[in-house]
Structures are given as C-alpha cells and as structure tokens.
Amino acid sequence: MDEKVLMKGTDALSEAAVQAGCRCYFGYPITPQNEIPEYMSRRMEEVGGVFLQGESEIASINMVLGAAATGARAMTSSSSPGISLKQEGLSFMAALELPAVIVNINRGGPGLGNIAPSQGDYYQATRGGGHGDYRMPVYAPASVQELYDITMQTFDVADKYRTPVMILGDGMTGQIVEPIIAHEYIRPAEDLPPKDYILDGAQGRPSRIIKSLILDVREMEEHNWKLKRKYDLMKQELPQWEEFMTDDAKMTIIAYGTAARIAKGAVKRARSQGLKVGLLRPITLWPFPDEAIISVAKKSKIFLVFEMSTGQMIDDVRLAVEGRVPCEFYGRPGGIVPAPQELARIIERYWLQKEL
Amino acid sequence: MKTIYTRPKCLKPAPFHYCPGCGHSIIHRLMCELIDEMDLQGRIIGIPPAGCAVLAYNYFDIDICESAHGRGCAIATGMKRARPDKIIFTYQGDGDMAAIGTAETLHAANRGEKITSIFVNNAVYGMTGGQMAPTTMLGQKTSTSPYGRRPDVEGYPLKITDLIGTLPGAAYVTRTSVATPAKILATKKAIRKAFEVQMAGLGYSLVEVLSPCPTNWKVSPKDSFIYLEEKMEKEYPLGVMKDITTKKKDS
Ligand SMILES: Cc1ncc(C[n+]2csc(CCOP(=O)(O)OP(=O)(O)O)c2C)c(N)n1
Ligand code: SF4
Ligand SMILES: [Mg+2]
Numbered sequence: 001m002d003e004k005v006l007m008k009g010t011d012a013l014s015e016a017a018v019q020a021g022c023r024c025y026f027g028y029p030i031t032p033q034n035e036i037p038e039y040m041s042r043r044m045e046e047v048g049g050v051f052l053q054g055e056s057e058i059a060s061i062n063m064v065l066g067a068a069a070t071g072a073r074a075m076t077s078s079s080s081p082g083i084s085l086k087q088e089g090l091s092f093m094a095a096l097e098l099p100a101v102i103v104n105i106n107r108g109g110p111g112l113g114n115i116a117p118s119q120g121d122y123y124q125a126t127r128g129g130g131h132g133d134y135r136m137p138v139y140a141p142a143s144v145q146e147l148y149d150i151t152m153q154t155f156d157v158a159d160k161y162r163t164p165v166m167i168l169g170d171g172m173t174g175q176i177v178e179p180i181i182a183h184e185y186i187r188p189a190e191d192l193p194p195k196d197y198i199l200d201g202a203q204g205r206p207s208r209i210i211k212s213l214i215l216d217v218r219e220m221e222e223h224n225w226k227l228k229r230k231y232d233l234m235k236q237e238l239p240q241w242e243e244f245m246t247d248d249a250k251m252t253i254i255a256y257g258t259a260a261r262i263a264k265g266a267v268k269r270a271r272s273q274g275l276k277v278g279l280l281r282p283i284t285l286w287p288f289p290d291e292a293i294i295s296v297a298k299k300s301k302i303f304l305v306f307e308m309s310t311g312q313m314i315d316d317v318r319l320a321v322e323g324r325v326p327c328e329f330y331g332r333p334g335g336i337v338p339a340p341q342e343l344a345r346i347i348e349r350y351w352l353q354k355e356l
Numbered sequence: 357m358k359t360i361y362t363r364p365k366c367l368k369p370a371p372f373h374y375c376p377g378c379g380h381s382i383i384h385r386l387m388c389e390l391i392d393e394m395d396l397q398g399r400i401i402g403i404p405p406a407g408c409a410v411l412a413y414n415y416f417d418i419d420i421c422e423s424a425h426g427r428g429c430a431i432a433t434g435m436k437r438a439r440p441d442k443i444i445f446t447y448q449g450d451g452d453m454a455a456i457g458t459a460e461t462l463h464a465a466n467r468g469e470k471i472t473s474i475f476v477n478n479a480v481y482g483m484t485g486g487q488m489a490p491t492t493m494l495g496q497k498t499s500t501s502p503y504g505r506r507p508d509v510e511g512y513p514l515k516i517t518d519l520i521g522t523l524p525g526a527a528y529v530t531r532t533s534v535a536t537p538a539k540i541l542a543t544k545k546a547i548r549k550a551f552e553v554q555m556a557g558l559g560y561s562l563v564e565v566l567s568p569c570p571t572n573w574k575v576s577p578k579d580s581f582i583y584l585e586e587k588m589e590k591e592y593p594l595g596v597m598k599d600i601t602t603k604k605k606d607s
Contacts, residue, residue: 023438024434024437024438026434050437050438052433052437054430054463055459055460055463056459058427058430058459058460059427059430059433059459059460059463060430062423062424062427062430062431062434062460063430063431063433063434063437064434065427065430065431065434066403066421066430066431066432066433066434066435066436066438067434067435067437067438068434069421069431069434069435070401070434070435070438070439070442071438072438072439074434074438088424088427089424089427092422092424096421096422199401199419199420199421199435200399200401200419200439200442201397201398201399201400201401201418201419201442201443202397202398202417202418202419203397203398203399204398207366207397207416207417207418207419207420208419208420209413209419209420209421209422210420210421210422211413211420211421211422212422213410213411213422
C-alpha cells in the first residue's frame with residue numbers, strides 16, 4: 001500500500017482517521033470542511049462504523065463524548081463558529097479524561113466571518129477554549145502527507161493521555177492536493193494504556209462512574225493537579241516542530257500551518273538573494289515547542305513571526321524567547337493568503353532595517 | 357419467611373441527599389427495582405442530568421456517565437450508536453430536558469434513537485433554588501417569576517412530551533405521576549415498558565413523571581402530593597401519548 005497517491009487534504013485526514021480505527025464520526029455541516037463529513041458518511045458505512053449528522057455542533061461533540069465513554073475511537077470536525085459551540089463538550093471531555101479527535105478547519109472571523117483560510121482561532125485552540133483549568137494538544141499540519149500522518153498520531157495521543165486532541169488547519173490545508181504515501185496505520189511502539197474506564201455495563205466488575213462534578217474543594221484541587229501533571233508530561237513528550245535552514249540564519253521566521261508553507265517559499269526567495277533566513281515551524285501549537293524556539297533564538301539575531309491573523313502565536317514565541325531576541329510580526333487576517341513574494345519583501349525590509 | 361420488601365440490589369446503601377418528600381427518591385428506587393427485576397445491571401448505562409439528580413451515581417449501582425446540562429440525549433445517542441447492545445437511559449429534569457436540552461431531546465426522539473428518557477417534571481429548577489422552568493404553570497410563583505407565570509411575559513408551559521408523542525421516531529411516550537401508591541406502581545410499569553421497547557429496538561421511549569418538589573413549591577411534603585394531583589396533573593394530564601406496540605396489535 002506504500003505507493004504514492006494523489007490526495008486532497010480533507011480526504012487524507014478522513015482516510016487516516018478510518019485507518020487509525022476511528023469508527024464513530026459525528027458532525028454538523030459547515031464550510032470549509034464539509035468534505036470530511038461527506039467522506040465519512042460514505043466510508044463509515046463501508047467499514048461498519050457510525051456516521052451521524054448531529055443537529056448541532058453541541059450535539060455532535062456530546063455524541064463523541066458518549067461514544068468515547070464506551071471506548072470507541074471517535075472524531076468530529078467543524079470550522080470556527082462550530083468549534084465555538086463545541087467548547088462546552090471539550091471542557092467536559094478534558095475533565096472526564098475522555099479521548100477524541102476534534103478537527104478545526106479555521107475560517108475567517110470573528111462572527112460568521114468568511115470561509116477563507118485563517119489562523120484566527122489560535123488562542124481559542126491553545127488556551128483551552130472552554131471553561132476551566134485544562135489544556136489540549138493541538139496539531140497544525142502543513143502538508144497533505146503530514147495531515148495524514150498526524151491524524152493517525154492524534155488518535156494514539158488521545159488514548160495515551162486520555163484527552164481530546166485538536167487538529168487545526170484551514171481551508172487551504174483541506175483543499176490542497178498532493179502526492180502522499182497513504183500507508184497503513186502503525187500501532188505505536190509503546191503499548192497504549194488499557195481502557196479500564198469505559199462504560200459497557202457493570203458485568204463481572206464493580207460499576208463505574210465517569211464524572212467531573214467534584215464538590216469537595218480539596219478533591220477538586222487534587223484533580224486539577226492530577227490533570228496538570230498529565231499536561232506537564234505532554235509538555236515533555238509531545239512538542240514537534242520543523243526547522244528549515246535555521247543553522248546559519250540571522251533571521252528566523254516562525255510560522256505554522258498554511259502560513260509556514262508561504263514562509264518556506266519566502267525563505268527560499270530570500271536565500272536566493274543571499275539573505276541568511278530560516279524557518280521554524282511549530283507542528284504542535286500546544287504544547288508549544290519552547291525548547292526549539294530557545295535553541296534557535298541563540299543563533300538568530302531577529303525573529304519574524306508570520307501569522308494569518310493579527311498576531312496570536314507571537315505571544316507564545318515571546319514567552320519562550322524571554323527577550324533573548326527581538327520578535328517582529330507580520331500578519332494578514334481576514335482570509336488573505338499572501339504570496340511568498342509579499343513575505344519575502346517584508347523579510348528584506350527587516351533585513352535592511354536591522355542592518356543584518 | 358418470605359421477603360416482600362427489601363433494598364434493591366443496585367440501589368447503593370447510601371442515604372439520599374434529596375429533600376424529604378422529593379419525587380427523585382421514589383423514582384430512583386423504582387428504577388433500581390426494575391434494573392434488578394429485568395437483570396439489566398450488567399448491560400445498562402445511565403446518564404443523569406445537571407439538576408438535583410446529578411448525584412444519581414451515589415445511589416444507582418450501575419455504570420453512569422455525567423452529562424452537561426441538557427446534553428443527555430446526545431451522549432446517549434453516541435453511546436447507543438457505538439454500543440447498540442447496551443441499554444442506555446437518560447434521567448432528566450424539566451429544565452434539562454425541555455429548556456437547555458430541547459434540541460438534543462427532540463432530535464434524538466425524531467431519529468428514533470433506541471434509548472430511554474426518564475423525564476422528571478417538577479415544574480421548577482430544583483437544583484438552582486426554584487427558578488422558573490419551561491414547565492412552570494401559568495400563575496405559578498417561582499423565584500424568577502415572583503408575580504406568577506404570565507403568558508404575555510413568560511410564555512406558556514411547554515409540553516415537550518406531547519410534542520415528542522407526535523414524532524414518528526418515538527415508539528413509547530407516556531406521562532405518569534408519583535402522587536399515590538397506585539400511580540407509583542403505574543410509573544414503574546411504564547418505565548419497564550420503556551426499557552422493553554428499547555430492548556426490542558422499536559425506537560425512542562420516554563416516561564415523563566410528574567414529581568413533587570416540596571422545597572421549592574414551598575409546601576409540606578404531605579401537601580406536595582395534593583398539589584401534584586390537583587395542580588400538576590390538571591395541567592399535565594396523565595396517559596399514553598404514543599405506543600406503537602398497541603398499534604401493531606390492532607392491525
Ligand atoms: C450550562 C449550564 N447552565 C446552567 C446550569 C445550572 N443548572 C444546573 S441544574 C439547572 C436546572 C435544574 O432544573 P431541572 O432540570 O428542572 O432539574 P431539577 O433540579 O428540578 O430536578 C440549572 C439551571 C448548568 N449546570 N449548566
Ligand atoms: S429541591 Fe426539589 S427536586 Fe431538588 S431535592 Fe429538593 S425537593 Fe427534590
Ligand atoms: Mg425541575
């Protein structure tokens with residue numbers, strides 16, 4: 001099966017989920033991600049899984065919660081306004097420690113906004129989004145192959161840490177068609193923990209309770225610390241990033257997802273003009289690859305953060321950098337997808353300004 | 357000596373936190389008796405609400421999953437679709453079922469989800485201190501309808517069970533009460549039937565149980581049963597709204 005096939009982003013994501021054993025999909029239509037529920041409605045039937053179009057995103061995420069509570073690998077997908085509605089469910093799933101994969105194909109906003117590619121949901125994705133003291137792993141793939149691989153990986157991450165996991169893309173990530181190796185799902189090297197929490201009827205074992213209500217404040221504090229310890233472990237084990245020509249770079253661009261694709265093009269242009277520019281691309285947005293940022297900050301004279309928003313990830317870059325290098329920002333919100341040339345001109349401007 | 361009354365096996369030996377005279381205690385006990393009698397403990401999953409019954413897992417010795425306020429029927433749907441061999445029920449108050457969870461409830465019923473809802477109607481938000489519920493009756497005073505519910509301001513009591521009775525996906529829909537021992541027994545019979553309908557895969561089953569909340573009605577436990585019969589049962593007449601099993605017999 002390891003031959004190259006042409007695949008569209010949304011198809012790659014959907015098929016990877018099926019290959020990884022996702023047998024329950026619940027969602028509500030919203031552009032630009034309708035290809036995912038459409039693919040799943042076809043495919044789940046073939047593999048004997050469950051596809052159900054919920055009456056809302058609130059219902060869909062709660063269906064995911066229910067399926068996950070019985071031990072199924074479950075997924076939902078949506079786009080920005082719909083992801084806002086899922087936040088209640090995400091907070092509950094984080095509290096109940098139930099695994100699932102949530103896809104956000106980010107569109108322009110706030111409000112209804114538009115359906116063009118945007119990175120305006122970074123804060124919502126990486127700050128929990130829902131209420132309460134929780135975190136959630138967030139992956140931002142930048143190519144169809146990566147979308148395929150990471151989708152498989154997210155189901156393992158969800159099961160390993162018993163947590164909802166988000167895949168954050170945009171209309172571009174979903175629509176691009178690229179050749180990929182659509183390999184089979186490979187079980188992770190280390191065994192995933194047994195699902196000894198699931199509800200399937202108290203047969204030959206004591207009854208089980210899945211709950212988040214903890215009225216005793218001391219017990220609640222301990223639950224919060226327990227979650228925190230889990231998040232600390234994720235911070236050690238999960239960060240993923242890509243570096244491109246950072247070794248000798250005087251200026252490093254920090255960008256993720258679609259913005260990173262544009263940035264790579266801009267870096268190549270800058271390089272062809274002799275400017276020593278590199279790219280650091282966070283693949284996990286939470287946990288943020290702090291260590292990688294710090295190590296690149298030691299080599300670079302300046303960071304240029306590029307986002308398709310008015311500037312959200314830049315906060316995380318600055319937190320990691322702790323003033324080691326100046327962090328400049330260039331952003332195009334609202335659904336604008338600038339060409340690499342545009343970013344290359346910005347790079348050149350900073351290069352001259354800072355006399356690199 | 358023959359035992360004629362004992363604690364059901366799946367009712368945990370924990371004192372109820374419910375107020376004296378509260379209907380939740382009666383309904384919990386009935387359900388536990390049924391789970392024993394029907395031998396369901398090993399394959400039943402319950403979904404209590406946000407509401408006074410949120411702590412139901414302290415009493416039911418069965419697998420239980422908490423729900424966010426109103427989302428019970430969506431969670432039940434996810435569970436049942438993932439594990440069609442299990443018996444799934446939601447246990448919901450009127451606010452949970454007929455205000456914040458109306459969409460989840462109606463659509464689960466309309467899809468004919470093979471789940472059962474036990475809908476405890478006490479015409480108030482018990483847990484949060486007796487605020488107006490969708491089922492609060494005209495003229496009824498609550499902490500957020502201090503002048504009594506007025507149709508032109510607060511609108512009308514919502515009869516969600518009657519609505520669900522009109523949906524093709526609903527297989528068994530009925531309204532009962534716990535006002536008298538005979539009505540309590542009828543409630544038990546109705547819940548049994550609702551589970552049987554689910555197990556036969558016929559569709560959505562719903563038992564609305566009119567239930568006293570003496571604390572927020574501000575009447576004594578004893579008087580609350582009179583209030584239940586004289587006020588609640590008048591606004592919400594008891595009876596079967598839908599039963600596809602009898603229709604089948606007819607034809
Ligand atoms: C999203 C959300 N909104 C509000 C609440 C607060 N709340 C908890 S229970 C409840 C209403 C309970 O009334 P009902 O459903 O009638 O159940 P009862 O307590 O009367 O049995 C409310 C408003 C909540 N938990 N979650
Ligand atoms: S407030 Fe009402 S519904 Fe809640 S436990 Fe007390 S009597 Fe029962
Ligand atoms: Mg109530």
